[in-house]
Amino acid sequence: xxxxxxxRMGHFDGSVQARYSHITPAMRHQFLAQLTRLxxxxxDARLAMASHSPVVVLDRLLEARRKEVGE
Numbered sequence: 001x002x003x004x005x006x007x008r009m010g011h012f013d014g015s016v017q018a019r020y021s022h023i024t025p026a027m028r029h030q031f032l033a034q035l036t037r038l039x040x041x042x043x044d045a046r047l048a049m050a051s052h053s054p055v056v057v058l059d060r061l062l063e064a065r066r067k068e069v070g071e
Contacts, residue, residue: 043065
């Protein structure tokens with residue numbers, strides 16, 4: 001996963017592993033799926049605290065997540 005993270009961030013650490021590693025479409029898909037799960041878990045945790053936010057962009061994200069989970 002370090003290679004994926006480095007690639008996503010645009011980093012190159014110069015190690016032998018970095019030189020000979022490559023990111024496959026399956027690795028990229030798995031990494032994005034993990035990030036999505038973390039994002040949704042963060043929104044769910046925020047929803048557990050309060051279902052709305054005075055911050056407009058967060059309130060819209062919470063509303064979309066409520067609809068997604070059927071609340």
